[in-house]
Amino acid sequence: MRLSKAFIPTLKEIPSDAVIPSHQLMLRAGLMRQLTAGVYAFLPLGYRAMLKATQIVREEMNAIGGQEFHLPALNPESLWIQTGRRNIPNFILSVKERDLVLAPTHEEVIAWIAAMHIQSYKDLPQIWYQIQTKFRNEPRPRSGVLRGRQFVMKDSYTLDTSYDGLDIGYDSHAQAYRNIFTRCGLKFFVVGASSGAMGGTGSQEFMVESESGEDTVVLCPKCGYAANLEVAASGIAKVSRAGDNKPLEEIHTPNVKTIDELAAFLKVDHTRLAKSLVYRHNGKPLLILMTGNDQLNESKLGAALGGGEFRAMEAEELKSLTGADGGSIGPVGLKGFRIIADERLEGANNLISGANRNDYHLGNLDLIRDTTIDGYFDLRTVETGETCTTCASPLKIANAIELGHIFKLGTKYSEALNASYLDENGQSKPVVMGSYGIGIERIIACAIEQSRDANGIIWDKALAPYQIHLIAINMSNKDIVLASNEIYRLLNEAALETLFDERANVSPGFKFKDADLLGMPIQVIVGEKGLKNNQVEIKVRRTGERSMIAREELLSTLKAMLSA
RNA sequence: CGGGGUGUGGCGCAGCCUGGCUAGCGCACCUGCCUUGGGCGCAGGGGGUCGCAGGUUCGAAUCCUGUCACCCCGACCA
Known part of the structure; x- marks a missing residue:
């Protein structure tokens, strides 16, 4: 993509509404713009990053046998009345003109499909998923895309005949999630969590530690114990019972x-x-x-x-x-x-x-x-420094962002919506369900929270909208114009995703600042000095490390760097 | 939902308390010249019903009432 033609509105100044770093950078780097509270328009650069994330999620879901659906955002209100979730406070957004609601998640629709078509134990197990927009009636959207009224979520559902089957589907999701977040270059951890009003028998959250996070987690730095503060336990001593018992x-x-x-x-x-x-x-x-x-x-x-x-x-x-x-x-x-x-x-x-x-x-x-x-x-809230129940080391308390959540749901929704099957003995039984979500925008926001510096975003190559940011220092120099265009053609032929800053009348400093703000993993800089020696410069965004490379070796060097 | 704050060209802000000349500054934008290794320089220029609606006043961005939106803290968070 040629930058002179690209729609990438960068901002030099920090928009006053943005408080947390990822929000500020997503606006400054032209990834998105806010339409109204909790609702964001993704611009081309931001959407490319979203597509990278969704593709990783899709591949890993397919790898565990997931089948992708495309489900409606508009749902009949009656479906939600049947499961009792219509009136959960601050949950569902509805349509004024019809008895329709905007789906905040899809257990109901999935169970409705299962009720219609799952008939025998031979039809199970199934893993069904979708990557689509969800709507929620958030009372107070905040922190950029971390808490919005509209967001893209991958949600999947396992349908099984038994709780043993559910365990298998649940475990395969846990592994898929580890693969997904690892591929996204995120440093994450898994915590035991509360199942809350979703109902169910077990749940875990995939977390990224962040000061901007809204969840609080308890961590043991020594043995790896990790739990949401809502369920965390510590080894704090019981109150002793004294031998002599005096009267009241x-x-x-x-x-x-x-x-x-x-x-x-x-x-x-x-x-x-x-x-x-x-x-x-x-x-x-x-x-x-x-x-x-x-x-x-x-x-x-x-x-x-x-x-x-x-x-x-x-x-x-x-x-x-x-x-x-x-x-x-x-x-x-x-x-x-x-x-x-x-x-x-x-x-x-x-x-x-x-x-x-x-x-x-x-x-x-x-x-x-x-x-x-x-x-x-156990009713008390764990405090920092209390000992770990597993290894007795002092516990740490941290804020975190919830990236994904996996639930063993059980039969709550299948019973409410009559999703049942006949077992080997001809007995009708409710389908045992699991439900698993990942917030796509949160992947992007976490990646930025976790990987940035004073100059801007530092993309991991897995999520980077482009791999290479090619900078022509001075477009009034014919040699640079020729060389940079030739390099751009070469990189495109090699299918390396390249953003080419060939803007005329833009000073080198401006181009460098933009490149650092946008944060592509590798910058290739074509300048006068290097060209004289038939060289171009490579700058690694993450480390700031620069090196001069002979033009003939550029492609092989870049390929090696990107496959490392 | 409780508390606090902010709405003034695309962005960031000043002006408001103490009403009055033509509503100002920086960035961005347009034209020309110039410059080209860390957000160039000079000159000229365009763009704002001061969130909205009432009210007070000779006169309102400024004072009063109402309303809407957005942000922050808290509550809530399937």
Whole structure:
């Protein structure tokens, strides 16, 4: 492509709306433009990178036996009502004029097709996938393409007769995903994840560590343990049980509101304090006991409660229900509450909790003697520096971007939409499904987040819109014009994707800055000095390394560099 | 949805508090000359209903009311 003819609108200045590096660079390098909040138009250069990514994904999906579909974005609303997903908050965008919705994902359509055509165990297993645009009603799009209302997703679905079959499909996806992200040149890791409202029995996320990421993950640098903070565990010690069990006593604690104040006031360790959090679960009062300042993890709470709605209780509600304020609530003598506790507190005694009376706490609390705990669960949020459950090394907490997510779905959608098959015994059974997604724009954004410098993007050759950026230093010099055009012809004949900066009246500095901003892996620079010696210059974008090469050796050198 | 911020040529911004001459600056763009190894120089030029709608006023980019859009923090995130 000749740059003088190309539509690649680069920006010298950073658009004020862009905050994270990938967003800034995608705009500056002319990859895309924002149309409205969370919706981007991909321009030719950006689309080329997207096509590179989708092709890699497609090849790896085909390699595990995936069959590509082209599915409708417009879906009948009724389909989503059948699976109960029509009314998930902030999920579906709908069409005003018809009872149609814009598909946010395709479990429903896949199950509908399966219901119609999968009849026998002989028809299974299947791997079906598509690479298409999805729509979601994001309340707050942000971070460029990382969280949009419209995005391209590869989603695939496994259809199996059994959970053993599902495991095979799931594992093959896990391997395909590793291949995909490795080929894209990304440094990624896999974490255990929450299945959330998708339902299902297991899930993992493929993550790229990034300050701009919206997910938080716990990592063990030593043994490789990695989990989403929503499900991560640590080896933090349980609260000990003391031998001598003293009787309950009421302690006057005037104006003590927080756990820190209480620990300071009583001069005791945080682990002796049982903090009470008050929620409503499906409308019913729920008391949650946590150790000291341990933070309740609402994802874990949701899992422990096994579904249903829950929310923290309002201050007035709490006061009217217990007669005390938030800082003085405790498990003893509390009527009408279900009580659960973090497993750190299991069987603990000599604790201090609120007395359900303002300005008083209870000492020498023994959870076994004095309370009825309805269950102990892992409810706490892991904190940095706590030890790894596997190898006892200190854990690290990092932000990350979710590139892909794989789920063992089970039969939720196949049951809702009657996707069933007859087994060997003529019994009708629901198809066992798995669901697997990859965000294509996120691949691009992560690649840029992970590989850039002050001057611009540094593309890996796998995703680079062009492999080579050919620069003619001075188009008023006939020798340079002849030589660079000849080189351009040569590279095209050799099928090396080349962007040729043959703009006249553009200074060398401008061309170099543009080339670094656009970030193609190799720059070939045709200048006066080199030509005198029948040489051209090669610059490696990533390292900045430059070398002079004899013109006859250019093609072979480039081929060697690009196949390395 | 709660909090904060911003809307002024294509981009980045100033002007607004304290209303008043012709709405300004940098970049980009057009023409000519010039220059060619890190975002050249000189000269000339085009382009803006100041987000939108009301209101106050002799007079509104500026003050008031409403509204819309976008960004950030939080909540949410299948």
